Amino acid sequence: MLESPTVPQISPKRPPAILSLIGDTPLVEVTQFDTGPCQLFLKLENQNPGGSIKDRIALSMIEAAENEGNLQPGGTVIEATAGNTGLGLALVAGAKGYRVLLVIPDKMSQEKISHVKALGAEVRITRSDVTRGHPEYYQDMAARLAEEIPGGFYVNQFGNPANPLAHERTTGPEIWEQMRHDVDTIVVGVGSGGTLTGLGRFFNRVKPRRGIEMILADPAGSILYEYVKTGKLNEAGSWAVEGIGEDFIPEIADMSLVTDAFQIEDEESLATVRDLLRKEGIFGGSSTGTLVAGALRYCRKQTKPKRVVSFVVDTGNKYLSKMYDDFWMAEQGFIHRPPHGDLSDLITHRHEAGEVISVGPTDTLLTAFKRMRDADVSQVPVVDQNGRAIGILDESDVLVKVHRDSSHFNDPVKDAMTDKLETLSPKAKIKDLLHVFDRGRVAIVMEDDKFLGLVTRSDLLSYLRLHMPKQ
Numbered sequence: 170m171l172e173s174p175t176v177p178q179i180s181p182k183r184p185p186a187i188l189s190l191i192g193d194t195p196l197v198e199v200t201q202f203d204t205g206p207c208q209l210f211l212k213l214e215n216q217n218p219g220g221s222i223k224d225r226i227a228l229s230m231i232e233a234a235e236n237e238g239n240l241q242p243g244g245t246v247i248e249a250t251a252g253n254t255g256l257g258l259a260l261v262a263g264a265k266g267y268r269v270l271l272v273i274p275d276k277m278s279q280e281k282i283s284h285v286k287a288l289g290a291e292v293r294i295t296r297s298d299v300t301r302g303h304p305e306y307y308q309d310m311a312a313r314l315a316e317e318i319p320g321g322f323y324v325n326q327f328g329n330p331a332n333p334l335a336h337e338r339t340t341g342p343e344i345w346e347q348m349r350h351d352v353d354t355i356v357v358g359v360g361s362g363g364t365l366t367g368l369g370r371f372f373n374r375v376k377p378r379r380g381i382e383m384i385l386a387d388p389a390g391s392i393l394y395e396y397v398k399t400g401k402l403n404e405a406g407s408w409a410v411e412g413i414g415e416d417f418i419p420e421i422a423d424m425s426l427v428t429d430a431f432q433i434e435d436e437e438s439l440a441t442v443r444d445l446l447r448k449e450g451i452f453g454g455s456s457t458g459t460l461v462a463g464a465l466r467y468c469r470k471q472t473k474p475k476r477v478v479s480f481v482v483d484t485g486n487k488y489l490s491k492m493y494d495d496f497w498m499a500e501q502g503f504i505h506r507p508p509h510g511d512l513s514d515l516i517t518h519r520h521e522a523g524e525v526i527s528v529g530p531t532d533t534l535l536t537a538f539k540r541m542r543d544a545d546v547s548q549v550p551v552v553d554q555n556g557r558a559i560g561i562l563d564e565s566d567v568l569v570k571v572h573r574d575s576s577h578f579n580d581p582v583k584d585a586m587t588d589k590l591e592t593l594s595p596k597a598k599i600k601d602l603l604h605v606f607d608r609g610r611v612a613i614v615m616e617d618d619k620f621l622g623l624v625t626r627s628d629l630l631s632y633l634r635l636h637m638p639k640q
Contacts, residue, residue, distance in 0.1 A: 184264045184266075185264045187218050187260075187264065188218070188228060188260075188261060188264055190217070190218050191217055191218060191219075191224045191225060191228050191261075192217070192224075192339045192343065193343060194212055194213050194214050194216045194217060194343070195212075195213050196211070196212050196213070196343075196344070196347040196348070196478070197210065197211055197213060197449075197451070198210050198211075199211060199449060199461075200449070201448035201449050202444075202448065202449075202465060203465070203469065204465065204468040204469070204477075205468045205469040205470070205471055206468075206471055206473060207467075207468035207474060207475045207476070207477050208474070208475075208476050208477065209464055209465070209468055209477045209478075209479065210347075210348065210476070210477065210478045210479075211451065211461070211478075211479055211480065211481050212340070212343075212344060212347075212478060212479075212480050212481070213451070214480050214481055214482050214483065215452065215453060215454075215457075215481045215482070215483055215484035215485075217257075218260060219253075219256045219257045219259075219260040220253075220256065220484040220486070220487065221253040221256060221257065221454075221482060221484065222253070222340075222364065222480060222482045222483065223253040223254040223256065223257040223483075224256075224257040224260065225257075225335040225336065225339055225340060226329075226331070226332045226335045226336075226361075227254060227257030227258045227260065227261040227262070228261050229331045229332065229334055229335035229338075230258075230324050230326065230329050230331040230335075231246070231258070231261050231262050231265065231267075231324075233329075233330075233331035234322055234324075234331075235265075239322055240267065240322045241320060242266070243267075243268075243320060244267055244268070244320040244321070244322055245268040245269070245270055245318050245320055245321045245322065246258055246262040246267050246268065246269045246322055246324060247270045247271075247272075247311050247314050247315045247318065247321050247322065247323050247324065248270075248271055248272070248311055248324040248325075248326065249271075249272045249308040249310065249311035249312075249325075250271055250272070250273060250307075250326070251273070251274065251277060251411050251412045252273060252277045252281035252282070252285075252411060252412065252487070253281070253412055253454075253482070253483050254324075254326050255269075255271040255281070255285050255290065256281065256284055256285055256288070258271070258290075258324065259271070259284075259288035259289065260288060263288050263289050263290065268291070269288075269289065269291065270291045270292075270293070270318070270321075271285055271290050271293070272293045272295055272307045272308075272310045272311040272314070273285075273292055273293070273294055273307065274294075274295060274296065274297035274307050275294050275295065275296060275297050276297040276409070277297075277411060278411065278487055278490060278491050279490055280487040280488065280489060280490060281411075281487050284487065293310065293314070295307050300405070300416055301416075301417060308325075308327065311323060311325075312325070326363065327361045327362070327419040327420055328419070328420035328421060329421065332362075332367075332421055333362070333363045333364075333365075333366035333367035333370065333421055334367060335363065335367060336364050336367025336368050337366075337367040337368070337370050337371045338367075340364070340367065340368060341367060341368050341370075341371030341372060341375075342371065344368075344478055345371070345372075345375060348476060348478065350375075351476055352372075352376075352381060352476050352477075352478055353381060353382065353475040353476050353477065354381065354382040354383075354384055354467065354475055354476070354477040354478070355368055355372065355381060355382070355383055355384065355477075355479070356384045356385075356460055356463050356464040356467060356477060356478070356479035356480075357383065357384070357385065357386070357479070357480070358385070358386050358387065358388075358412075358413030358414070358456055358459055358460055358463075359385060359387070359413060359414075359415060359419070359422055359424075360412050360413045360414070360456075361419050361421060362418075362420075362421045362424075363422075364480075365383060365385070365422060365423065365424075365426055365427065366421055366422060366423045366426065368383070369383050369426030373426075382428045382429065383426045383427050383428055384427070384429050384430065384431070384463065384464070384467050385397055385427045385430035385431070385463075386413075386430075386431050386433055386459050386462065386463025386464065386479075387414055387430055387431070387432055387433065387463075388408040388410045388413060388414040388432075388433055388434075388435065388459055389406070389408060389432050389434045389435065390405060390406030390407050390408035390414060391405065391406075391408060391413075391414030391415055391416070392405050392415060392416055392417070393414065393415055393424070394430045394431070394432040396418065396424060397424065397427050397430040398430060402418070409435040409439070409455070409501065410435055410438050410439075410455045410456050410458070410459050411454070411455050411456060411488075412454070412455070412456040412483070413456040413459060413460075413482075429467070431462075431466050433458075433459045433462045433463055433466075435503065436502075436503045437458075437462050438456075438458035438459040438462055439455060439458055439492040439498065439503050440458070440503070441458040441461050441462040441465070442455060442457050442458030442461065442492065443458075443492060443493065445458070445461055445481075446485060446493075451481055452484055452485035452486065453481040453482070453483070453484070453485050454481075454482065454483040454484060454485055454488050455488055455491070455492055456482050456483070457481045457482050457483065457485075458492075460479045460480055460482065461479060463479075464477055464479040496517055496518065496524070499517065500517060500631045501635075502635045509595065511595040512593060512594070512595045512596070512597050512599075512602070512612075512614055512624065513595045513614060513621055513622075514632070515602075515624045515628050515629060515632045516614060516621060516622035516623070516624055516628065517622075517631070518623070519621065519622050520552070520556070520620050520621055524622075525552075525623070526540050526541075526544040526546060526549055527549055527550045527551065527552045528540060528549050528551055528562065528582050529551065529552065529553065530551055530553060530559060530560070530581065530582055530583035530586070531581050531582070531583065532581065533578065533579050533580065533581060533582070534567050534571065534577065534578050534579070534580050534581075534582060534585055535578040536582075537549060537562055537567065537582050538567055538578065541564065547563055547564050548561055548562060548563035548564070548611065549561070549562055549563075550562075550613065550620070550623060551582055551583070551586045552620060555618075556620060557618050557619075557620060558592075558613050558615065558620040559586075559588060559590075560582075560583070560586035560587055560588045560590065561586060561587050561590060561611070561613070562582055562585060562586040562587070563587075566585045566586060566587060567585060569585070570584070570585045590613050591605045591608065591610040591611070591612055591613060592612075592613045592614070592615045593605065593612050593614055593615070594614075594615065594616065595614060595616055595621065599629070602624060606626055606629075611623050611624065611625050612624040612625075
């Protein structure tokens, strides 16, 4: 049986005042995009204390569990989450002194995982490539842990009525007042379905005759778009966007509220949210790109003016290592560089663009070591003042020099580097690369005396994955 570790001593009578800042988020109009005849407004849920719209439901579900006696002092809050609900729960439940245990699929950004851990939550990483019924499916694992842990409370955002209630009682009324009772359309995504259901219930009540359209923006690969369009449940695919899209219909998701749907490819979602930052200065996460892309499609399709609301559901600082990183985007095939038709197409970090982490021959080993650590690489090319690659330095070279006397960190790189380089022309073949890798080296791609960049095993694998035949 699993035992609960100690939890922070926090007064249950007066939890931290930060919880009072959940909700009442600002609404801003989009002005730098083509919105057709419509006005598009975004509710900035990234301004919540935990950085996402999920703070609302976390507070609602924890307070409901306390009021109903399902969560007792010293208990453990357990949830299956794509990250943001976990962050909200870690904030709210942690502030109330509960232990928090989160089961998170392995496609989630490292920033989200680091954030929930910093808040004191425990994390179990599980597979994102399995579906319901598999022992490592994240919801099944969370339910199982709740049964095993004494005092465990499984939040189950996908079936918890306090989830949509949060939006019916707070998000909907806020939008209604901010839009001065003049709103035609809401564009939402469905993760658990709480936003759709809660807003749909509220707006059906306050504007029953004219009604308000509820538009679904769904990532390609999710089953929800096809379900809205055809009523059929197809097999789910995969998608990179986090937090929305599903391989099942969540229990609390009232899909009858959806009036139309748009299917958004990952590439469009990620490009849109990057543009949102550059054009509007709004820093959103990956699912925000899906919502804004869907809202823009809806707006441009209209023939009459409409007032449309969508959401910046979380902050972009949780995705700095993903869609805001050009190298990640290129590795995933979301940024397309002009092809050269040769080995240089495999170079992820190009020297001429200043993308290669390198050192000079007279730099110290300490400088080289710090650059390797900061860039999370195990080796760096040594490049002279003329831009020629004259050597390569890896961790083992540094270790050989300093393991007996750490003062050798002050030695110059040229005293430790390997100058026997495995260089290849851009015209070389993949089989030539494999021969270099067989010798335990990385390939340095040179065009005459010009250093272009490195090609590693990881670079080759990424290239082959992006060029595999589509099924």
